[in-house]
Amino acid sequence: MKKSLITWIGALSSAAVLMSSCASDPDSPGLEYMPDMYRSPAIEAYVDYGEVRARIDETKKVKLTAMTPPQFSVPYYGKDSALVDMMLPYRRLPNQLMKSTHGFYGERLSAADEYTLASADIKNPVMLNEKVLEDGKKLYASMCQHCHGEKGDGNGPMVTSGAYSGVPNYMEEPRMKLSNGQMFYSIYYGKGMMGAHRSLLNKKEIWTLVHYVRSMQYKDYLTAGMVSDTTQKK
Numbered sequence: 001m002k003k004s005l006i007t008w009i010g011a012l013s014s015a016a017v018l019m020s021s022c023a024s025d026p027d028s029p030g031l032e033y034m035p036d037m038y039r040s041p042a043i044e045a046y047v048d049y050g051e052v053r054a055r056i057d058e059t060k061k062v063k064l065t066a067m068t069p070p071q072f073s074v075p076y077y078g079k080d081s082a083l084v085d086m087m088l089p090y091r092r093l094p095n096q097l098m099k100s101t102h103g104f105y106g107e108r109l110s111a112a113d114e115y116t117l118a119s120a121d122i123k124n125p126v127m128l129n130e131k132v133l134e135d136g137k138k139l140y141a142s143m144c145q146h147c148h149g150e151k152g153d154g155n156g157p158m159v160t161s162g163a164y165s166g167v168p169n170y171m172e173e174p175r176m177k178l179s180n181g182q183m184f185y186s187i188y189y190g191k192g193m194m195g196a197h198r199s200l201l202n203k204k205e206i207w208t209l210v211h212y213v214r215s216m217q218y219k220d221y222l223t224a225g226m227v228s229d230t231t232q233k234k
């Protein structure tokens with residue numbers, strides 16, 4: 001007698017618990033016993049928790065998001081003035097053509113051909129030494145080699161596989177005659193089929209790569225001390 005009463009109470013109370021978790025709204029999870037397990041307290045940069053299934057909860061609004069910083073804002077690079085100077089936005093603007101070739105919308109564009117202007121007056125601010133070429137080699141291997149090839153001959157795996165073409169050989173004219181500034185400009189903003197690299201590499205890294213490309217072009221680049229703006233080997 002006692003046993004069956006306990007069984008009944010048990011059955012009824014578990015039925016009550018089960019029934020209470022049902023809700024008529026098919027989107028509702030029903031009664032939440034452990035809300036933390038349904039709604040993660042983790043902050044996700046792109047999610048505004050204020051709105052869940054079209055219902056806005058003021059208390060859950062996350063106002064800080066991973067928004068793009070305002071135009072012309074400059075990241076903090078520390079107190080080394082030479083480094084800060086190097087890292088400031090590139091003063092040559094992309095030319096008009098880049099609007100259509102590289103999708104540079106909403107940017108300040110230059111009316112002049114800045115690519116050609118980049119020739120004479122821009123020096124490579126990164127001092128050349130062995131370490132720089134080592135760093136350049138690493139960057140080149142991860143960012144450029146698949147197109148330009150290990151030796152810079154334009155035969156990277158992207159090209160040999162037939163997926164991509166038009167990659168120049170650094171050792172052929174007119175690339176030997178490219179000035180450091182032009183090279184920088186092309187890597188920074190892209191050129192033709194090569195995309196812009198400014199969002200992937202900072203200016204120091206790009207200048208390091210310019211040194212590295214030069215060292216592929218001229219075997220004695222390091223020893224000959226072609227440190228700054230050598231438009232071509234004299």
Ligand code: HEC
Nearest residue numbers: 143144147166167168182183186187191192193194197209
């Ligand atoms: C997706 C393939 C691809 C990648 C990745 C790539 N390039 Fe290029 N690169 C090209 C092509 C194609 C051209 C020829 C552009 C033209 O002249 O129209 C080119 C041209 C160049 C030139 C000559 C620019 C000029 O003004 O004539 C340099 C220098 C260069 N690349 C360096 C680099 C460096 C350094 C990297 C790595 C950060 C890199 N490229 C990554 C495809 C690529």
